[in-house]
Amino acid sequence: MPLLEWTDRLSIGIKGIDEQHKTLVNMINKAYEATSWPDSRKECARLLERMRDYAMEHFTAEEYLMKGVDYPDLEAHKAEHQLFIDQLLSLTADGEEVTPEEIFAFLREWLVTHIMGTDAKLSPYFKDS
Numbered sequence: 001m002p003l004l005e006w007t008d009r010l011s012i013g014i015k016g017i018d019e020q021h022k023t024l025v026n027m028i029n030k031a032y033e034a035t036s037w038p039d040s041r042k043e044c045a046r047l048l049e050r051m052r053d054y055a056m057e058h059f060t061a062e063e064y065l066m067k068g069v070d071y072p073d074l075e076a077h078k079a080e081h082q083l084f085i086d087q088l089l090s091l092t093a094d095g096e097e098v099t100p101e102e103i104f105a106f107l108r109e110w111l112v113t114h115i116m117g118t119d120a121k122l123s124p125y126f127k128d129s
Helices: 015-034 040-068 074-091 100-126
Strands: none
Touching: 015 040, 015 100, 040 074, 040 100, 074 100
């Protein structure tokens, strides 16, 4: 069973961004699934690192689009992106006493809250996307 299921309620109506969000959901689910594999710690860490790298690419693309439409909350949005990366790095740092459950609860909560709250505010600026 996946940790997070893509549904229409997660769609913000901007095709390119929605596709990137779907990819992030799939990457989180793949890493979550890896927790039950043999040698799960190493594989899960590798998958989370790939997801973090993809998230950084996604954030850069999203911020570029926001800049192109003079999005008024660009700086606050960028700050949320940076906070996510910082928190993820902290949670997955070597030597941290964090359980996989805590990491995946953070990922699920942050992504859903960010998409449905912060990213949803982008839709009016991209009506023709």
